Amino acid sequence: MFCFARFLMVLIAVSALTGCSGDKAPTPPAVTAQFHALLDSLDEAPPGAAVARLESFSRAHLDYDIADSAQAEIVHIRLAAKGRHHEARELARRGEFDQAELILVDLAQHLSDTRDGESARRDLEFDFFFGKAQWYLIRQQHEECEAVASRLLELDLTSYQASQVEMLLDKAGNIDAAFSRVERANARSSCRHLTIMLVQQYADEGRYPSSLSIADIASWGPQDTGFILRGLSSIEDYEASEQSFSFTGVSSKGHHRVRVVDGQLMD
Numbered sequence: 437m438f439c440f441a442r443f444l445m446v447l448i449a450v451s452a453l454t455g456c457s458g459d460k461a462p463t464p465p466a467v468t469a470q471f472h473a474l475l476d477s478l479d480e481a482p483p484g485a486a487v488a489r490l491e492s493f494s495r496a497h498l499d500y501d502i503a504d505s506a507q508a509e510i511v512h513i514r515l516a517a518k519g520r521h522h523e524a525r526e527l528a529r530r531g532e533f534d535q536a537e538l539i540l541v542d543l544a545q546h547l548s549d550t551r552d553g554e555s556a557r558r559d560l561e562f563d564f565f566f567g568k569a570q571w572y573l574i575r576q577q578h579e580e581c582e583a584v585a586s587r588l589l590e591l592d593l594t595s596y597q598a599s600q601v602e603m604l605l606d607k608a609g610n611i612d613a614a615f616s617r618v619e620r621a622n623a624r625s626s627c628r629h630l631t632i633m634l635v636q637q638y639a640d641e642g643r644y645p646s647s648l649s650i651a652d653i654a655s656w657g658p659q660d661t662g663f664i665l666r667g668l669s670s671i672e673d674y675e676a677s678e679q680s681f682s683f684t685g686v687s688s689k690g691h692h693r694v695r696v697v698d699g700q701l702m703d
Contacts (some may be wrong), residue, residue: 463502471502475509482539483517484546484553514547521552521559531575533568540564562588562597569604578612616691623687626667627694627701633660634681635699644676648683 463471474493478486487510494506520539527536543556565588572581585608588601630653638644645652648671653661669690674683682697695702 460501460503461499463497463500467497467500467502471506478513482542482546483513483520484542486513487517488546514550517543517547517550518552521555524556525559528564528567528571531571533571537564562591562593565591566597566600566604569601569608573604573608573611576611576615578608578615581608582612619687619689620692620694622667623685623692623694624701626664627685627696629660630664630668630685631696631699631701633664643678644681646676648674648676648681 471493474489478489481489490506490510490513494503494510497503497506520543524536524539524543527533527539537560540556540560543550543553544560547553548557565584569581569584569588572578572584582605585601585605589598593601633656634644634648650665650668650670653664653671667688668685669688670686672684672686672693675681680698682695685694685696687693
């Protein structure tokens, strides 16, 4: 039913345009070739941008009957663009924000007179970016959340919208601080556990390892090393002598460094 209605609307548009084409001159071959080249180039173009290019072509060749063909293509593309706003929102729900934003911008800029275009324009004023910040917050991507929310505050927001963004930033900051404390605590515990393992190696082999890295620790086998590998992302500045060792453990996300000297946690 939808396909028939769409075909009927295009047919009506073409018929209406053809009725007016009697006053227009035949299209020169060069212009016809230009039109077909334009159509070929629109295969990968967003519908709004395609409509804009076809409208520009039509205005430039109003005296020729090819302008009617351009207008018929415009009707077809505008019909096919229906539902693109929902498609963009589905992409955003999956976290594909760049692609979703491209669709919304295309609709808002070039198809603003349609329902999808009007909805896209409203989304780009606030809802799309606020939803993006919420998506990051829920998934514990706090830095990404704060970056999007901070950019939102640069827009012309209502007092209610600004309040929503500020509360979102408060939540992101509080959660980030809590996770940061957990990350640091885990790093300290991992360093402490690693220190015990190094002392045990010295007792067994009479020396400390000549090198120490995450790869070295992983090679020791899963027993007793899983906790260390979860808490640390790298080992820096390892030094060992016959009597002592020192190193810096970098936390799992790189936010904290724990210095160990002579088997003692320094901070």
